[in-house]
Amino acid sequence: MNCQGRVSPGTAAPAEERSCSWLNPWVFLISVLVIKTAFVTVCLVVLLHGGYGQYKTLLQNSTEWHCIPKISADKMEGWMCCPKRWRRFQNSCYFLSLDTMSWAGSEQNCTGMGSHLVVINSREEQEFLFNLAKEKVTNTYETKYYIGLTSYQNGQWQWVDQTPYEKIATFWKPGEPNLLFAERCAAIHVKGNRDSNTYSNWNNILCFTSCYRICEMAVKFV
Ligand SMILES: *[C@@H]1O[C@H](CO)[C@@H](O)[C@H](O)[C@H]1NC(C)=O
Numbered sequence: 001m002n003c004q005g006r007v008s009p010g011t012a013a014p015a016e017e018r019s020c021s022w023l024n025p026w027v028f029l030i031s032v033l034v035i036k037t038a039f040v041t042v043c044l045v046v047l048l049h050g051g052y053g054q055y056k057t058l059l060q061n062s063t064e065w066h067c068i069p070k071i072s073a074d075k076m077e078g079w080m081c082c083p084k085r086w087r088r089f090q091n092s093c094y095f096l097s098l099d100t101m102s103w104a105g106s107e108q109n110c111t112g113m114g115s116h117l118v119v120i121n122s123r124e125e126q127e128f129l130f131n132l133a134k135e136k137v138t139n140t141y142e143t144k145y146y147i148g149l150t151s152y153q154n155g156q157w158q159w160v161d162q163t164p165y166e167k168i169a170t171f172w173k174p175g176e177p178n179l180l181f182a183e184r185c186a187a188i189h190v191k192g193n194r195d196s197n198t199y200s201n202w203n204n205i206l207c208f209t210s211c212y213r214i215c216e217m218a219v220k221f222v
């Protein structure tokens, strides 16, 4: 106010004098903003580098994570996280590739992302994966997705995570697996987006066949 009073026609330096009438509020506002930003930054640094070990682990990886609240018995117990663009089902996260590779290349790619080729443990998981794969396929005759099952070593089927192979929890097509001496890797076959063979679509194929893949990792609880 006292500055404004001095602004009058004929003053020696009107521009300089006038500027002082609106400078003070701006200086004040900018100072407040700077202090606030500094405060928030300090808080974030303390939070992220402090005791929150699990957040720290998640943040260290280059992966971006998508988290949802974990609620049981009406109480929020934390967060369930999957990498961005992976799909969650129960306690696992799933990645369906858009590119194709051999079985070994597929497993290596999954491992490189902190996961493994999918291990199917239940009817529910099989159904979820088949429906997810169907969403992605066009109406080509057969789209194949590698799963984490091989008979590389001794002719026995083996899951990549050492889950015991039990005939009852498998979803082979009728007549499969066959030609076991040569076809030692397993894939889910999807015959177009109207395929209804939800529980009978695995086939064994040559391991160098270039196929899509499904990777699986455990949900991260933080
Ligand atoms: C795995 O494949 C995806 C593409 O589907 C690629 O973005 C990623 O970098 C690959 N990761 C490794 C470790 O090979």
Ligand SMILES: *[C@@H]1O[C@H](CO)[C@@H](O)[C@H](O)[C@H]1NC(C)=O
Pocket (backbone or CB within 6 Å): 057, 058, 060, 061, 063, 113, 114, 115
């Ligand atoms: C995230 O990083 C930690 C160590 O920084 C590592 O042990 C862990 O396997 C990584 N997780 C994934 C999914 O890459």
